[in-house]
Amino acid sequence: MIKHHPSESALRSFVEGALPSTKAILISAHCDMCPTCLSKTRSFTESIAVDMFPDLRQNPTILREYISMFESITNDSTLLNPSYSQTLDTRITLDGREFVLPATLARFADRIGEWSHLAGKLWHASVNIGGGSLAQFIYMDRGASVPEHTHKGNELTLVINGKFTDGGKCYESGDFIELNQQHTHMPTAENYEGCLVVTMLDMPLHFTSGWAMLINPLSQLYFKVNTNN
Template sequence: MISFHPSFQDLQSFSAGNCEPALALMISAHVDMCSQCQQDCIEIQSEMAGEFITQPLQVPSLNNQYYNMMSKITDLPILDKIPPELSDTSIELDGKFFELPRALRRYVKNTGNWSRLVGKLWQAPVDLGDIGKANFMYMEKGGRVPEHTHKGNEMTLVIDGQFGDGIAHYDCGDFTVMDNKHNHFPHSEADDGCLVFTIVDQPLHFTSGVARLLNPFSHLFFK
């Protein structure tokens, strides 16, 4: 069951086409998986369209605003049609296939090779083009990321499985944003592990044990 969603304010910005690209991609992928947020976006877009339609359209500036707004709505990533040549729907790790939300499928061909980080933790870098870089992270059962906080923001979407981090427990479809006010240690005890998609705009800062020795090099691994 999905329990963690984008804020309503972020859904409003997303629906209006005003989100910064990385957040828009994450919300789009979450909305692909979440019927509640799909319905919220439909209602937000309907309300926004209604507000413009009821205005006197003979006013040129309102005409322009209306058509610009409708153009943004129809161009949202959630509504994009994926070209056939980019229609890969899953990624694979060691014989396991993970189905991806529609918004992320276009990036399958831009996903690098998997590499083992520490213990039972795997990472595959994703080139998002102008948006920047992201990672698929996979935790095997018993895998964990050392306790850390953030110099910037970390956006995470659970693609498959479940994990906890000392703050909450997250299931498939859950979306979270962490910053320097959060200190957590993601770990999975699910039999099939956990796959997440994450965008981090600054390196992690480890806060406990010998992992603190990794801080000068964290940008090489957790980025």
């Protein structure tokens, strides 16, 4: 069961189109998996429509048409990725397991790079989501943990399939996690089968303990495409 959702204000900003594309994509992918948040976005869409066009309140038919039009625009895959085609495979096979991507992420399936092995039981693949930003798919095999780290920007994570623990909390499929620079954390899939997440970060990680401080295996992963330093 999904326990971790975007905040109400984030969902409203998402509907208003006021979020950076990275966060909007992850919230959209979360809504693909979360009926509760999908329903909230529809309510926000309706209230925004009424705010903009008060006359719609007296005309439910036109209001429904407006909402339908809005949803058809936001679901138009070609707006996010012109090369999208319905025939794209939306599954990822890792270590013999098959993972189905949420529809929002499936739009970028043809932009996923090669999978490569990180330290321990961690694997990753970058995906170019446009606008000079990269997202990372990270696969934590059973027993894997990401070295303890903090970061200078916001780290957004969506659990696509599986479970992991972090800071005493357990995260499961569909959970949306937003951490900022005040959090130091160490995601671990110690007691579970493999876990696939997608994560986005607007600044590099900064490792705080152990061998990770020396080799920083993940620190280069999250640079934006256009970042030079």
